[in-house]
Amino acid sequence: MSAAAFPLDPSLWHATAAPAPDCPPLDKDVEVDVAIVGGGYAGLSTALHLAERGVGCIVLEAREPGWGGSGRNGGQVIPGLKYDPDEMVEKFGPEAGKALTAFAASTADTVFELIAKHQMNVPHVRNGWIQGAHIPSMIETAKKRSAQWAALGANTEFFDKAKTDEHLGTDVYLAGWIDRRGGAVQPLSYARELCRAAQRAGAVVHGQTPVAGLSREGSKWKVKTAQGRTVTAGKVVLCTNGYTKDYYPKLARTVIAPNSYQVATEPLSDNVRKSILPYGQVSSDTRQLLLYFRLDHEGRLLMGGRGPFREPNDKSDWAHLERVIARMFPAAKEAPIHYRWCGRVAVTRDFLPHLHEPEPGLIVNIGCMGRGVGLESTMGKALAAYAATGDRKTLPFPVTPVRTIPFHGLNRAYVAAVVTYYRMRDAGLA
Numbered sequence: 001m002s003a004a005a006f007p008l009d010p011s012l013w014h015a016t017a018a019p020a021p022d023c024p025p026l027d028k029d030v031e032v033d034v035a036i037v038g039g040g041y042a043g044l045s046t047a048l049h050l051a052e053r054g055v056g057c058i059v060l061e062a063r064e065p066g067w068g069g070s071g072r073n074g075g076q077v078i079p080g081l082k083y084d085p086d087e088m089v090e091k092f093g094p095e096a097g098k099a100l101t102a103f104a105a106s107t108a109d110t111v112f113e114l115i116a117k118h119q120m121n122v123p124h125v126r127n128g129w130i131q132g133a134h135i136p137s138m139i140e141t142a143k144k145r146s147a148q149w150a151a152l153g154a155n156t157e158f159f160d161k162a163k164t165d166e167h168l169g170t171d172v173y174l175a176g177w178i179d180r181r182g183g184a185v186q187p188l189s190y191a192r193e194l195c196r197a198a199q200r201a202g203a204v205v206h207g208q209t210p211v212a213g214l215s216r217e218g219s220k221w222k223v224k225t226a227q228g229r230t231v232t233a234g235k236v237v238l239c240t241n242g243y244t245k246d247y248y249p250k251l252a253r254t255v256i257a258p259n260s261y262q263v264a265t266e267p268l269s270d271n272v273r274k275s276i277l278p279y280g281q282v283s284s285d286t287r288q289l290l291l292y293f294r295l296d297h298e299g300r301l302l303m304g305g306r307g308p309f310r311e312p313n314d315k316s317d318w319a320h321l322e323r324v325i326a327r328m329f330p331a332a333k334e335a336p337i338h339y340r341w342c343g344r345v346a347v348t349r350d351f352l353p354h355l356h357e358p359e360p361g362l363i364v365n366i367g368c369m370g371r372g373v374g375l376e377s378t379m380g381k382a383l384a385a386y387a388a389t390g391d392r393k394t395l396p397f398p399v400t401p402v403r404t405i406p407f408h409g410l411n412r413a414y415v416a417a418v419v420t421y422y423r424m425r426d427a428g429l430a
């Protein structure tokens with residue numbers, strides 16, 4: 001079966017990643033300070049930063065490090081959250097809002113600093129991220145975003161239509177703005193190298209070790225694996241995000257976890273390559289169901305966006321993205337599509353990451369949204385600080401009660417309907 005015909009693995013990232021680290025399954029009962037469930041950026045960064053503090057920790061990953069969103073994403077490193085700085089102050093008040101903005105501002109730095117500090121074998125560039133305005137009302141939004149972050153010291157600039165066209169290599173946007181703190185990584189290489197850095201620092205990482213259940217006994221947690229092993233831990237940090245199932249009651253029903261779809265062409269010819277994102281930025285737009293695109297380190301064009309909620313059936317589930325390439329970048333429309341893949345993001349009702357501690361010592365991080373490369377790397381640092389010290393001031397978000405989304409099953413159907421609606425509305429492109 002060709003790579004293109006295989007719906008999930010290997011993705012482009014699997015085909016071009018740094019070798020997988022050695023993470024054998026857990027084969028005996030063990031005791032540790034902190035057990036971490038999930039080996040994506042959040043879990044691995046938590047492990048790295050705990051190990052650097054001298055705290056004993058184990059990561060339990062159901063498949064292999066980076067198997068989830070962390071090895072499947074667009075690799076765009078974008079600072080900030082869904083909300084602009086003024087909206088965060090409005091939502092959380094002046095003090096907490098400013099602290100959150102500072103956290104959001106730091107997320108891209110974390111990724112590039114980790115890559116440099118640990119000399120990671122990760123193809124990366126830091127030439128900025130551009131957000132194109134797809135409708136007239138978003139031109140003002142782009143201006144406002146650029147100005148707000150610039151006022152806080154970020155290197156941003158509003159682009160008029162001509163400058164947006166020039167930088168993106170397409171004429172479909174009305175204007176845009178650039179945030180020069182952003183950039184790109186090979187996302188699976190980054191996950192694997194983060195894992196290696198955590199292992200070198202002293203963390204233990206077990207792949208092929210799904211967690212089946214959790215229980216509290218006295219002051220300790222017992223983490224049961226599907227193979228029947230037990231990890232006894234003082235604290236547990238749950239980092240399973242868009243792949244959360246029922247190993248802890250209700251958690252999966254606090255988020256909707258839609259699939260995001262991507263295609264990648266074969267490496268483009270030099271001439272075509274020079275006409276698309278010629279200055280080396282990455283980009284996503286202001287649509288509700290946004291489109292995101294970039295070139296990879298070998299000159300392939302990637303296009304990503306929403307697709308069916310369910311797992312894909314066949315190539316037709318990616319056909320809308322191929323039509324987008326043809327419309328936005330006609331010079332690339334003949335380039336064969338070599339890879340098609342998808343992955344799940346966890347979306348909360350308020351579009352912000354959620355932190356919970358439903359029982360003492362059980363720390364939950366869920367709601368990674370679409371900016372998790374920077375967000376979850378930085379969240380891992382904060383989770384490690386909290387697990388090590390117990391000081392909630394180390395956390396960027398308030399710790400809230402676990403609240404399930406009412407009519408969760410219906411919400412999944414609702415998301416599917418919304419996807420269809422926006423795809424029809426944006427039919428000029430998709």
Ligand SMILES: Cc1cc2nc3c(=O)[nH]c(=O)nc-3n(C[C@H](O)[C@H](O)[C@H](O)COP(=O)(O)OP(=O)(O)OC[C@H]3O[C@@H](n4cnc5c(N)ncnc54)[C@H](O)[C@@H]3O)c2cc1C
Nearest residue numbers: 038040041042062068069070073074211343368371372373
């Ligand atoms: C297609 C796609 C494109 C995206 N594009 C971008 C982008 O360009 N830029 C950006 O910033 N963000 C992007 N994101 C979001 C980003 O990838 C995620 O926010 C981030 O990877 C989440 O990291 P995480 O560690 O929280 O979760 P994940 O990486 O999803 O890791 C969760 C892990 O938990 C494991 N797990 C689940 N259940 C169990 C269990 N019971 N026991 C043990 N392990 C378990 C899973 O196997 C998985 O490896 C994208 C996401 C997707 C899916």
